[in-house]
Amino acid sequence: MSSKPIGIIDSGVGGLTVVKEMMRQLPNEPIVYIGDTARCPYGPRPCEEIKKFTWEMVHYLEKFEIKMLIIACNTATAVALKEIRSELPIPVLGVINPGARAAIKVSKRNQIGVIGTAMTINSKAYELALKSIRKHISVHGLACPKFVPLVESGEWSGPIAKEIIEDTLAPLKTTPIDTLILGCTHYPLLEPLINSYFASKVKIISSGEETAREASVILEHTHSLNDEADHLFHQFFTTGSKTIFKAIAKQWLELEDITVQSIKLI
Template structure:
């Protein structure tokens, strides 16, 4: 089925999930919306995040998607279940795949979760991990400086390393053998995060497990594509900044990016 897969995020972070879907399913077409004008979602009230997420989802629904990925942990925590009830196509988030990845890899049942304030306060990862392993201890840490760093495009600059090291200081006295990057922006900073936690700690994102879920669902529904995809990206904020980051992260030479306006009527 040649209909696109829809991917939504508060900004550019969901590109880490899109990249893994492209790698695993190279024939699939992706339509992506990044709400860069209103990013970050982490500090926002839950009702506001839910409203923004619905706006993006309905905009992609009108473009005829066959599956929707909420590639934002904060949005997943507050809007996944309501969207699953409403939409006729499958809707998946990134929290449960992230929790699965952590449980698969932890040896000591000690997992640190790096996320936005909104995701940490939701308790979504503690709940998801507890449903898989009641014996696993979770150390949550909000990292509010990380998303703005990525969205600005400064993640390759000399200041990025210092910001990441400073943001992870609270982990110094904690015990864990696995880190789950509970925000899809954070894999773009993964090499700096690995510097801090050390080579004995496994650092994971939810992207790979999420892409596997997409593949499994589409295969079960007989909807896997066979053509040559033409991806489309939409941003509510700066198109040039989004385009630069998308081309850098996805390694695409020609990226079709358009401005999109989302309103409460969407």
């Protein structure tokens, strides 16, 4: 048993979708979360800058003696996971491979769409992950640069969000996809509108559930699960507005009380 926390990092509030699933599947595990909202989105940034920002979050978490790290940002996963995993002595999980596995499980026609930031789509990380599992699969990638700012603003529902989603996803409407991977952890907050756009005819995949399942398996295998829920305390840090982050976190995680602190990363 280990009462040490699990560290989760993201470019902003999107990783809270992974936190929510972790809380559901691993309710006894304390979580320390960092959302780099001040420098979000990561998608348009150069690879080296994304690596630098990601490492800054990792180094900040070192003082908490975390037992596992989850990189809940797809862009950071695509760019920095391999390097960080090779240098840390603890399990390090990304969100791309779990999302790919989940999509392959449900796709009937081997026609999978992937939406994400420009960096995630251009990296072809999902395409490589999908084809490493099933070679003869068609992958239709689409960058959605307006989605992350939409979620970070807290305006992920309503007519403006609906219009942006319809305009952005139009290129996928004529493709034969039967499954769509939300290749950014911000996007599950837009899932109801995305599902509506496809008239519920496309299976929507969020990597949070599969990532939490993988985390559970690893912790159990390494005898690192925390069996005691007493004094469970989650900590949330943001580099941006504490007020906006707290409002989104309380709504999405359905928590009455939540502790959020503002930090600077260097």
